[in-house]
Amino acid sequence: MPGIVLIGAQWGDEGKGKATDLIGTKVDYVARFNGGNNAGHSVVVGNESYALHLLPSGIINPHLTPVIGNGVVVDPEVLFEEIDGLEARGIDCSHLKVSEAAHIIAPYHRTLDKVTERFLGKHKIGTTGRGIGPAYADKINRVGIRVHDLFNAKHLHDKVEASLHQKNQMLVKLYNRRPIDVDQTTDELLKLGERLKPYVANTGLILNKALDEGKTVLFEGAQATMLDVDHGTYPFVTSSNPTAGGACTGTGVGPTKITRVIGVSKAYVTRVGEGPFPTELFDESGEWLRQQGHEFGVTTGRPRRCGWFDAVVNRYASQVNGLTDIVLTKLDVLTGLKEIPICVAYDVDGERHDDMPTDQAAFAAAKPIYETMPGWDEDISNCHTFEELPATCQDYVKRLEELSNCRISAIGTGPQRDHIISVHSLID
Ligand code: GDP
Ligand code: IMO
Ligand code: MG
Numbered sequence: 024m025p026g027i028v029l030i031g032a033q034w035g036d037e038g039k040g041k042a043t044d045l046i047g048t049k050v051d052y053v054a055r056f057n058g059g060n061n062a063g064h065s066v067v068v069g070n071e072s073y074a075l076h077l078l079p080s081g082i083i084n085p086h087l088t089p090v091i092g093n094g095v096v097v098d099p100e101v102l103f104e105e106i107d108g109l110e111a112r113g114i115d116c117s118h119l120k121v122s123e124a125a126h127i128i129a130p131y132h133r134t135l136d137k138v139t140e141r142f143l144g145k146h147k148i149g150t151t152g153r154g155i156g157p158a159y160a161d162k163i164n165r166v167g168i169r170v171h172d173l174f175n176a177k178h179l180h181d182k183v184e185a186s187l188h189q190k191n192q193m194l195v196k197l198y199n200r201r202p203i204d205v206d207q208t209t210d211e212l213l214k215l216g217e218r219l220k221p222y223v224a225n226t227g228l229i230l231n232k233a234l235d236e237g238k239t240v241l242f243e244g245a246q247a248t249m250l251d252v253d254h255g256t257y258p259f260v261t262s263s264n265p266t267a268g269g270a271c272t273g274t275g276v277g278p279t280k281i282t283r284v285i286g287v288s289k290a291y292v293t294r295v296g297e298g299p300f301p302t303e304l305f306d307e308s309g310e311w312l313r314q315q316g317h318e319f320g321v322t323t324g325r326p327r328r329c330g331w332f333d334a335v336v337n338r339y340a341s342q343v344n345g346l347t348d349i350v351l352t353k354l355d356v357l358t359g360l361k362e363i364p365i366c367v368a369y370d371v372d373g374e375r376h377d378d379m380p381t382d383q384a385a386f387a388a389a390k391p392i393y394e395t396m397p398g399w400d401e402d403i404s405n406c407h408t409f410e411e412l413p414a415t416c417q418d419y420v421k422r423l424e425e426l427s428n429c430r431i432s433a434i435g436t437g438p439q440r441d442h443i444i445s446v447h448s449l450i451d
Pocket of ligand 3: 035036037062063321
């Protein structure tokens, strides 16, 4: 009954798409459990490159069943665009299962995301503008629209009316915008529901049955530990739980079914949007990492902020998620550096912190304490065993492992499927 959770250990874009694809060849189901189309997961297969936003990255593997769990917020228009785009490229999506309990991102959530960010001004979060926060806010406020609501016209009309009642007051009186029409919104959602219907299923039951039958389920996280609404750098976070616990609440599978928790980490760190980032580089090294690593967002195209590996973040990710394994990605990007700094702890107002400060003001004031390792010049993209890596590169990986409190089980040496060094099996 292997239930494998795969999550981002940093601030996102660690290479979860590639890692999912890697394991995906050996699993029966891949289920997304959090977030929505704020995610951008890349999978590169030969000359083909895919950018998945709402669909699980595993959909590229034809033998497995892709699932969108109840914890995901689903924008149906985006879902259909993504399905059409993949099917035009020969990827069959007809076996996709979408939870009937997942919440819907309606057009008004996208509007609210944008106006709220504008209203926050210098306090903005730097969201992806996809309506994620407002859709989750409605879920928590108990005025959300769920997938199964789309199949009952009267019921849906009542729910849209209840949801828009307060929002229209806000849009008109606070944001100086036109009110949103209840009837028109209901009609649009009903049409989207018709197309969604064939995919809708009791995904909690399907996944539990699969696990009971000994099938393997991979729970593919979006976003990352430091963007978690509970455990991340609040308020500069997303509105869901991308940490391992979210896999259970976001799919309806109990924690006793989870056998493995894999954290994906880059060999350095990037962040998109606003918020504190202790190892961020503002000099030419940051620009060098951005260019070498092609660090531009898959979803919004924004340049990613870049910095050195932060072991405090990784230790914290090991703790919060109960990591059993780390997939270390983009090690190849560091090739050519004479020396590589690693942040081992923080200095907060003269005091050393080996662990993540819980007070966000302390985290915002944290200065990295670095130790420096020698770099390497050799191209590592053709290395297929750990021993083939240059000695200084091996030492760098071993030091990251030691500092992260978790073993490194696979190492990414390039974007392609076969650019990977397997140290320990990720699936048994
Ligand atoms: P995700 O959101 O965690 O799935 O990550 P993204 O897809 O947003 O960003 C990761 C980027 O790094 C993608 O362009 C991947 O193709 C690429 N990538 C993944 N692993 C490696 C690696 O080991 N080396 C290099 N050079 N690129 C990688
Ligand atoms: P993947 O799955 C990196 C960031 C946004 C913003 C904050 C809140 O590709 O790793 P939101 O739109 O979610 O309300 O924005 O979270 N963010 C991501 N950063 N990778 C992602 O996804 C992200 N999804 C959201 O930039 O700072
Ligand atoms: Mg991404």
